[in-house]
Amino acid sequence: MPGLGTTFGRGGATTAQQDLVNADAILIIGSSMAEAHPVGFRWVVKAREERGTLVIHVDPRFSRTSALADLWVPLRAGSDIVFLGGLVHHVLSSGRVFREYVAAYTNATFLVREDYRGPEDLEGMFSGWQQDARGYDTATWQFEVDESGRPKRDQTLTHPRSVYQHLVRHFARYTPEMVERVCGVPRDRFLEIADRYTACSGPEKTATICYGVGLTQHSVGVQIIRTAAILQLLLGNVGRPGGGILALRGHASIQGSTDIPTLYDLLPGYLPMPAFGPGTETLGRYLARHRTPSGWWSHFDRYAISLLKAWYGDAATRENDFGFGWLPRISGDHSHQGYWLDMADGRMDGLFVMGQNPAVGGPNAALERRALANLRWLVVRDLVETETAVFWKDAPDSATEVFFFPAAGHAEKAGTFTNTQRLLQWHEKAVDPPGDAKSEAWFVVELGRRLKTIAAADRSPVNDGLRALTWDYALDPVSGEADASAILKEINGWHVATREQVVGFRDLVADGSTACGCWIYAGVHPTADRNRANERQASGRYGHGWGFAWPADRRILYNRASARPDGRPWSERKALVWWDETRQLWTGHDMPDFPVGTPPSYVPPVDATGAATIAGDTPFIMHADGLGWLWVPNGLKDGPLPAHYEPLESPVVNLLYAQQDNPVADRRSRPDNQWSRSPDPDFPYVLTTYRLTEHHTAGAMSRTLSRLAELQPALFCELSPALAATEGVANGDVVSLVTARGRIQARALVTARMTPLVIDGHVVHQIAMPWHFGSTGLVTGDVVNDLIAISEEPNVKIMESKALLCRLERVPAQAS
Amino acid sequence: MTSLKAPVWTWEVPAYFFVGGVAGVAAAIACAATLAGGDRATIGAARAIALFGAAVSPLLLISDLGRPGRFLYMLRVFKLRSAMSVGAWTLIVFSGATTAALVYWIAAPAGPIVAAGLIVTDLVAATTGLVLATYTGVLLGATVLPVWAERHRTLPIDFGVSSLGAAASAVELVAGTTEAMVRVALAAAAIKTVFWLVSLARREPAVNRTISRATLLAGPLALGLRLAGLAWAPAHAAAALAALVGSGLSRFGWIEAGRADAASMRQ
Amino acid sequence: MPDGFFTDATLCIGCKACEVACKEWNQVPADGFVWTGRSYDNTGGLGHSTYRHVQFVERIREGGPAWDFSSDVCKHCERAGCLEACPTGSIVRTEFGGVFVQPDICNGCGYCVVSCPFGVIDRRPDDGRAFKCTFCYDRQKAGLKPACATVCPTESIQYGDLDELRARADARRDALAARGVTDAVVYDPRDTSIGGTRAIFLVRGSCDDYGLPAAPELPSVRLRAGWRSAAGTSLLMAIILAAAFLV
């Protein structure tokens, strides 16, 4: 998310799946789109079959996606920065850069501070390393500024300290030879791919990159996405039809649960969660910290205050900072990894698990199951009794009191899904939930009511926020359920005085007269009886009229970039949004992601504020400078540019730099979360994990259904015939897989779809496993995540579950 | 390779093939013996066997059905293109004719109308009986399993001749050895033996062991024993047993062959 | 109007949505949680409780791995072995051209099972009746597409007018050939005793890899010879009997 967010301004996918038909090439990397997004994949198939679009799949295993691709490129798991960096190098060194686009729409022209030093000079580190803090001081990553504080620029891109020249130098090592040595992709094969992919870019052509968790679940996950983003910017592939980066998200509404986040460090609409410590004691300081002088975030105050008004209603006044002090504060590492380790150490009393099954899906799942036994109480709300709900069956000494609440599934309640392309789609309730099953809304509303009752009686200051919270949802007299559309209306926002819905986020103000639950969703319910998420009149190229895409129903983000600086399309073939001279506005196939009336030639006056600070030729409006950031001076913890580090467990030493792995990543190493060495003769093989079309994540929704369970009834691991021969394993045998954390059993699926790779002259074998199995349901199997370690990528604290080390052992027939 | 489905039939079907065939030929024996004025014991035994078969066959068939309660749905339609439909109707007519013939036979002294009725029902029972003994071969031959389909011409002969020997043997075992039954049994065993020798000469691989054993029993062994019986009478009983067992076994062998054929096609 | 299926295996992504939708719509029971180890195919084949079956053919093509998927189904033969064999008249031809087993008629005699040249129909052990693809007759009557074709995300399963589908299959094969995919073949066995199928396919490689026989044969073509043989045998037996008593 920060990979895209820092580069382009927003964390969401820049494009829509329907737009893939407009691509000339599609690079799918770190995603098995055909398997995990089969319905969206239809657009890839359509593009390839009907328009001849080139489809490339880069993946350690030959999957159902590879089967439908023109080219499959096997690479070593965890080496993606080198592969994508190799493409960047190829673009830079072969003159394939879309210069006009890059010069106009990115920060390639900016000059970096003189005292910056990069991995080239520092053995893989960036300047600013603080050994004590195990992190970087980012001062040296900043731009050189002129007297007025604006970054100095070199439009010719030749200044040695320009971002462009920094890129050239930084990526100089990422040669085809290096790709061959590190990724295991033969040089000639790589060059063929590089040529064919880059040939599909320029004024007349565009190419899209689709990625999934094969890129994100790494100790360098964010920087891998960054590399992809840099590549797309250099090729001029962002904001244009058939271009962009399609982040293929997970659960049906996982995009929705980052927009209105279940993340600990964000408030709705990507407003940062305040933390303890200096800078966020008061609303004023909080706003000062996050509000930018120009660009879209100059409206930060409007969104934050409208949110507080939605939550605290009349109790939120200018005098009390609109209740800002009542917001909880971050007091430590509350990420998934962080709080589970706290739990394991007995530092947590209780836990609500709603719509999650960490006993199977969480990293180092055995540790997580043990951690549950240290709680005083656990509430599980799920459709079925999950492994998490019955963890105590394997923990006889556990004193945890477990409450299981049956939950209503999506067909049993109304609400919205926000899908991978930021599209909100309303769904009606189809059937009543069975028995006592209730929706999340029911549970949370009910919990809130009871807590408020307690708070009303106990008037201690800690309860002030709870008392102030608006909690006036009307409940259905029969079901007791809150009306989901009332909640959506609150999310959309209204004028406090009139209770009239706001039409869009432009209506929001910072004086407390508007309330809005999530500013980016403003416009989804623009009047009391118009729910745009529920509209189904698709028209035009992007199906406008079907659902509502945030922000403001824009389907392709940054689409101002589809036109030249002067407002004309780069080419007729790739026209998307353009400046209409006669009507003096932006128009085209999509809603312009730009102030509609701002002409291309507009230059903001020095004293401009808000939207008026956005120049007419700067498409990345969420950034203060309106540009795409090839170089990220702020917002990332592990460097302004992506550098390749090996996975935390790797079969090889880092061939690019002396620094072996991401210095800012955290192994959370401890006796119950151990690591192998890199390389390690005890654990010679690379282990990676993936999904099957037939199952869903931790399996509670698929292993319990016969229709799905019978399609993939057992846990298996995929390995190449060569590795099978080495280990004396035959197809169908039961084998053990062992990592520094644990040991599990699985059937061996020996297939030529897995292939050994030659890494720096040595053969490296990879083993791939689906991870959907557990102990409950119609079909059961060992928990693959017992093998995976808890670890933290520095920016989003995601675990590294896609590249580890393991060994394989045969299991004698009678023991299996 | 196409994977064909194995027959779902359980033991009742081969048992029916056997019982029906024996009963069918027994009715023909009864008819022939009656017309030729054969001895009453033989006629009675043949009629009893035919009637017994006519009664047991539907029970076997019903018991094999997935939905036994729907046996009579067999008679919803008559389809010439379905050997099973033709067979079901044949069995029904056969049962009726056999029963009626027995009644007429017991009542035969009653007069010319009854005598004529006996002849007509006997002829109907004999004709349908011979169809009953052979149609099962047609039924297997008109399926998709190669082991059967390839033998669609010989299976009716095989099943018919095998029933012939078995029926004669059964009548003989009940009513005692007669010259006529020995002749029939000899002919049947001889034909079987010829078939066996031909397949030996052609070096045809055995279909399966059950069928090989059945062939040896009903063919060369029965023939040998019959020839021995000409010199030493008790051997006839042994020959009859061999023919009966061989005939029964062969039906099981053929169903087994179908099952194995389908299994060999999977994988 | 002759309806039919065209399954374009070159568009199939092996997602098995067709299998699942079919089972869901027709409320077909599970038939075993058996891991086969044969690629991703744990279904095994068409049968009494599987009316759609996605095949997974792993092979080496042009030096690298290739994985072909194809969704198999009852062929709804023009002249159907199962229909002819059925002694109860349970199996009928519907107004949409489909071959349909009337579940309220079938008595489970099992004869259709050995009469299908494609090994499709089978008797469900616990139920006792024979089952196979219904062509979604109930949906057809309601003007809906079959469930499998409806859910297929890539239009690998196409449903409609058979002649039009045939033209589409040929055009698609030619288009693929023009693109260098020369091993795609249309399976449409019209010049055989079954007189063609209402489910035609476009597959890569040999039809045999997908269990599609080059020359499916209608079992009843052997009836005449069989009956002739039965009649001859009966005559022979009658002569033997007559001779035995008269000599």
Ligand SMILES: Nc1nc2c(c(=O)[nH]1)N[C@H]1C(S)=C(S)[C@@H](COP(=O)(O)OP(=O)(O)OC[C@H]3O[C@@H](n4cnc5c(=O)[nH]c(N)nc54)[C@H](O)[C@@H]3O)O[C@H]1N2
């Ligand atoms: N059927 C089904 N659909 C799903 C889900 C499901 O469980 N089942 N889950 C949903 C969820 S929550 C999510 S997040 C998405 C995820 O969807 P995907 O991102 O497609 O998920 P995965 O299959 O886990 O991983 C994608 C691919 O990454 C490859 N891979 C592994 N390691 C590496 C690596 O180091 N580099 C590269 N380039 N590739 C690598 C794997 O082999 C795999 O093919 O799917 C969603 N859709």
Ligand SMILES: Nc1nc2c(c(=O)[nH]1)N[C@H]1C(S)=C(S)[C@@H](COP(=O)(O)OP(=O)(O)OC[C@H]3O[C@@H](n4cnc5c(=O)[nH]c(N)nc54)[C@H](O)[C@@H]3O)O[C@H]1N2
């Ligand atoms: N090794 C490895 N581990 C991984 C991954 C990987 O690729 N490899 N992927 C990771 C990813 S991307 C993800 S998203 C996680 C997923 O891991 P989890 O989120 O822990 O797993 P799920 O099975 O998706 O859990 C969702 C639960 O919600 C329940 N549910 C469904 N609908 C509702 C509802 O409306 N209300 C309630 N209360 N419950 C509902 C389901 O029954 C299910 O049990 O796993 C992560 N773990």
Ligand code: SF4
């Ligand atoms: S499960 Fe739902 S969200 Fe996932 S691909 Fe299928 S239709 Fe789309």
Ligand code: SF4
């Ligand atoms: S494929 Fe088999 S089951 Fe289907 S219609 Fe043809 S003969 Fe009948």
Ligand code: SF4
């Ligand atoms: S099993 Fe049913 S459908 Fe099949 S032939 Fe017998 S009666 Fe007809």
Ligand code: SF4
């Ligand atoms: S037509 Fe209907 S019954 Fe036949 S396979 Fe498709 S979904 Fe199943």
Ligand code: SF4
């Ligand atoms: S639904 Fe379509 S794409 Fe999926 S397996 Fe079936 S035929 Fe193939």
Ligand SMILES: [Mo]
């Ligand atoms: Mo996910």
